[in-house]
Amino acid sequence: MARYASVLDLIGDTPVVDVSALSPKSNVTILAKLEGRNPAGSVKDRVALALVEAAERDGVLIPGQPDQTLIEPSSGNTGIALAMVCRLRGYHLKVVLPTNVSPERRQLLLAHGAEIIDSSGTEGSNGAVRLAHELSAKHPEWVFLYQYANPANPWAHYTTTGPEILADVPEVTHFVAGLGTSGTLMGVGRYLKEHSPHVQVWAVEPPSGEIVDGLRSLDDGYVPPIFIDNRGEQLLDRKVIVRPRESIEWTRRLTEVGLFVGISSGAIMAGAVKCAREVDDGANATIVMIVCDDGWKYLSTGAWSDDIDDVVERARTTIYF
Template identity: 85%
Template sequence: MTRFSSVLDLIGGTPIVDVSSLSPKSNVTILAKLEGRNPAGSVKDRVALSMVDAAERDGVLIAGKPDQILLEPSSGNTGIALAMVCRLRGYRLKVVLPTNVSPERRQLLQAWGAEIIDSPGSEGSNGAVRLAQSLSAENPDWVFLYQYANPANPEAHYRTTGPEILADVPEITHFVAGLGTSGTLMGVGRYLKEHRPDVQIWAVEPPSGEMVDGLRNLDDGYIPPIFLDNHGEDLLDRKVVVRPRESIEWTRRYTEVGLFVGLSSGAIMAGAVKCANLIPDDETATIVTMVCDDGWKYLSTGAWSDDIDDVVERAKKIIYF
């Protein structure tokens, strides 16, 4: 085994595994990239490190200077990944969290030493973003990396995730990923289109007005600046809508291949299966999908154990992303 000098060196280089037994068609191979293997547990480790490195390069953060404060309005994987990177780099991280966030997420942030600022649960994650924006205006010395507009987010995927996928799966025909900030799709999509223009890039979205953890529907009104900067409408070949119920069904089906994955990975697999079903019988295809994180943070949804109707209802009340 290789010896690493820092946990940060363990970010990226994630394995890809053949999960074609979940494919609805024998002529379609499906491969899953296991981002839960990153040290803080998700694809967002790449983004957190990339954004902090860029801020240090640009002089927004000064490496080694004590008491610099970063602010992040996310209970999701980005907050958790930033908490880990900040701990290692010696920065203080304040995370604005709605009070109804799942207990696993609050505790994980605390485990990495993040300071939590409560925002009203009734206002959801948009309320957390609003509070973070006003705190940032009142405290101009706090650093607000804002992943939705930060070019270092798609850049992380252009530099690392995309090349890893093409090196491991040169025969790739389709890349299917969830759309949250759009960083994964913009970065990997741009890399693949530059090197293999025929590869199809598919985005998985929840239905307008509904939530699947980590994912958003662009028709709900907010288009991430990084999506516009990267000409997302031209880069994406197709958007596919997946309902929360299908996400849970495919999260469960993933266990058949030995994988315990988060709910957005179930959503993405549901999208990959829709993609596979459209491949004509006399053609072959190789679809690469993302497993953004593992299932641990979602245990309190009861996604694997409870009645599926109860899980869908519960997921509307507690924030899991």
């Protein structure tokens, strides 16, 4: 067994596993990169560490100096990862969290020592971002790393996730991941296109705009600055929507290959299957998809055990992706 000096040294180098038993076509291999193996449990460990290290390099955060506070909007995984990193580095973290996330996420934040500031559930992540901006403006002494705009977010994936994928799967033809902040897609997508230009990059997103009822007009909408700064529209080849029922169905189906994963990963698997269906019968393809996290944080949604109609209905009011 390997021995490590710090939990932070366990971030990255995640395994890839073949889930082609679920592929709709025998000529299409589907490989899942298991980001739930990161120590705080998600792909966001990479981003959290990169955000903090970049701030320390820039002198925004000073290791060892007391009473340094960070604020960050998050619907869960970034907050949890950042809380773990901050505790190890001696920083205090305030997470602006929509009230309607799964209770496990709230408990994990508290377990890692974060302070939670509630934002409106009906406004979803949009509301958390808005409130974090307001609080940051009122408290300039707090450090706001702002994952949606910070170049360290895609950089983490450009320098770690992307190279890992190409080293482990040099034959990759398609990369499929969730949109969110767009950090994973922009960082990995750019790395893969630079080193293997034929790779197609597919984004998957849930119909969040259907769920968020707190919008007054389209002008309250939001596109992550990272997506704009990295010319996301030019980088992506396709963007597909995956609805809650498909997400939950594929979250369940992934257990057939032994993977107990979060619901966003079910959505990404659904996207990978859509991608596979479009591959010509005469061509071979290898799709790499991101499994963002494991299923533990979502047990309270009943996603694996309850009637699927009930779970889908519940999905309308709970942020679980």
